[in-house]
Amino acid sequence: MLKYLGYFGVGIFIGILAALFGLGGGFLIVPTLNFLGVEIHHAVGTSSAAVVFTSLSSAIAYHRQRRIHYKVGLLIASTAVVGAYMGAWMTSFISSAQLKVIFGVALILVAVRIYRKKTAEPSEVRLEDVEVDYRLVPVGGFFAGIASGLLGVGGGIINVPFLTYLGLPIHYAVATSSFAIVFTATAGTLKHYALGNVEAQWLLLLVPGLIIGAQLGARMAKRIKAMSLKNGFAVVMALLALRMILKGLGYAVP
Numbered sequence: 001m002l003k004y005l006g007y008f009g010v011g012i013f014i015g016i017l018a019a020l021f022g023l024g025g026g027f028l029i030v031p032t033l034n035f036l037g038v039e040i041h042h043a044v045g046t047s048s049a050a051v052v053f054t055s056l057s058s059a060i061a062y063h064r065q066r067r068i069h070y071k072v073g074l075l076i077a078s079t080a081v082v083g084a085y086m087g088a089w090m091t092s093f094i095s096s097a098q099l100k101v102i103f104g105v106a107l108i109l110v111a112v113r114i115y116r117k118k119t120a121e122p123s124e125v126r127l128e129d130v131e132v133d134y135r136l137v138p139v140g141g142f143f144a145g146i147a148s149g150l151l152g153v154g155g156g157i158i159n160v161p162f163l164t165y166l167g168l169p170i171h172y173a174v175a176t177s178s179f180a181i182v183f184t185a186t187a188g189t190l191k192h193y194a195l196g197n198v199e200a201q202w203l204l205l206l207v208p209g210l211i212i213g214a215q216l217g218a219r220m221a222k223r224i225k226a227m228s229l230k231n232g233f234a235v236v237m238a239l240l241a242l243r244m245i246l247k248g249l250g251y252a253v254p
Contacts, residue, residue, distance in 0.1 A: 004205065007205040007206060007209065008205075008208060008209040009209065010032060010206065010209065011205075011206040011207065011208060011209020011210040011211075011212075011213060012209040012210075012212055012213035012216070013028075013209075013213060014028045014029055014032070014054070014206075014209075014210060014213060015054055015057070015209060015210040015211065015212065015213020015214040015215075015216070015217060016213040016214070016216050016217035016220065017213075017217065017236075018051075018054045018055070018058065018178075018210070018213070018214060018217060019054070019057070019058035019061065019178060019213070019214040019215070019216075019217030019218045019220075019221065020174070020217040020218075020220055020221050020224075020229075020232070021156065021160070021174060021229075021232070021233045021236055022058070022156045022159065022160050022173065022174035022175065022176075022177035022178045022181075022233075023156035023157060023160075023177075023236070024051040024054060024055050024155065024156050024178075024181045024185060025047075025050070025051055025054045025055075025210065025214075026044075026047045026048065026050075026051050026185075027157075027240055029043075029046075029047035029050050029051070029206070030043050030044055030047045031043075033046055033047060033202060038199065038202065041195075041197050042197050042198075042199050044192070044197065045189075045192030045193070045195065045196075045197025045198045045199075046192075046197070046198050046199045046202050046203060048185055048188040048189045048192050048198075049185075049189040049192070049193070049198045049203055050202075050203060050206055050207060050210055051181065051185040051189075052182065052185045052186050052189055053203075053207045053210055053211055054210045054211070054213075054214050055178050055179075055181040055182045055185055055214075056182050057210070057211040057212075057214035057215055058175075058178035058214040058215075058217065058218055059175075059178050059179040059182055060215075061214065061215050061218030061219065062174075062175035062178055062179070062218055063179075065175070065218070065222055066127065067122065067127065067171055067172050067174075067175035067176075068172075068175045068176050068178075068179045069127060069130070069132070069168060069172055069175075069176045070179070071134070072132055072134075072137050072163065072166075072168070072176050073176045073177075073179040073180040074180075074183075075134060075137040075138050075141060076137055076138070076140065076141035076144065076155075076159060076176075076177075076180040077141065077179075077180045077182075077183035077184060078138060078141065079138040079139070079141040079142040079145060080141040080142065080144050080145035080148070080155050080180065080183070080184045081145060081183060081184055081187040082142065082145060083141065083142040083143060083144065083145020083146040083147075083148070083149065084145040084146070084148045084149040084155075084184055084187060084188055085145075085149060085187070085191070086145070086146055086149065087145060087146040087147065087148060087149020087150035088149035088150070088191070089149075090146070090149070090150050094150070097247075097248045097249075097250070098248065099150065099248070100244045100245065100247055100248030101244075101245050101248035101249060103147065103241075103244060104241040104242065104243075104244035104245035104248065105241070105245065106241075107157065107237060107238075107240070107241035107244070108238055108241045108242070110161050110237070111234045111235075111237040111238040111241060112234070112238075113161075114161055114164065114230060114233065114234040114237070115230070115231055115234035115235075117164065117230070119164065119169050119170045119226045119227065119230045120169045120226060121169070121171075121225070121226045122169060122171045122172065122226070124169075125169055127172060130167055130168055130169075130172065131167060132166050132167060132168070133166065136166065137166070140158065140159070140162040140163075140166075141155075141159075141180070143158060144158035144159050144162070144184075145184060148184060148188070149188075155177070155180065155181055155184050156177045156178070156181055157237060157240060159173070159176070159177035159180055159181070160173045160174060160177050160233060161237070163176055163177065164230075169226060170226050170229050170230040170233065171221065171222075171226060171229065174221060174229070174233070175218075178218075
């Protein structure tokens with residue numbers, strides 16, 4: 001019984017972080033499953049399926065808060081799905097280890113830029129008044145998808161910085177990223193399911209906690225100041241980038 005409560009608690013913790021920063025949660029689910037003895041390909045496939053539930057729960061919570069820019073989210077998802085398949089295909093031709101190092105260094109620089117960037121509170125800017133260059137949105141979604149398929153990272157690590165660059169305040173960027181990840185994670189899950197990489201028993205153990213955690217994370221984000229949320233995202237992003245660099249260099253990091 002304690003073991004199952006432990007899995008439930010892990011799911012809540014991951015769900016909170018996923019919703020709080022719009023990252024989906026795969027960056028924690030994969031190493032957690034791998035640590036518990038799940039083979040890495042099955043860990044990635046099962047994580048992809050779990051992220052569908054996490055991001056959907058987050059998106060529902062952010063919908064209630066009216067913080068999702070649906071047009072931007074759908075545009076990102078439309079090209080991210082294509083990019084994810086291309087990224088997965090490219091793994092046969094490109095060394096992912098070298099790319100992890102290069103991409104990780106680039107993400108650290110982006111994290112520094114986000115940390116230094118000013119952002120507005122949701123109460124200061126109405127979502128309807130945010131001006132976005134819609135021509136650029138599909139481009140960002142495409143590269144987020146490629147990074148997801150090629151490097152095994154969630155689309156949120158690209159989506160959130162890209163959306164803040166386009167002018168969305170951090171709260172709206174996180175919410176819109178959570179919405180977009182529903183579609184990209186679903187596409188990835190269908191592919192992994194066809195390959196036999198999804199283990200349903202682990203979904204049953206983790207998903208209830210992930211769903212509840214995502215709801216809690218979205219509520220927490222609502223109460224956090226934009227500056228604190230932005231800085232927290234930058235720190236998490238830098239840590240993920242550092243992990244990516246170490247893995248690319250061959251270090252056995254979780």
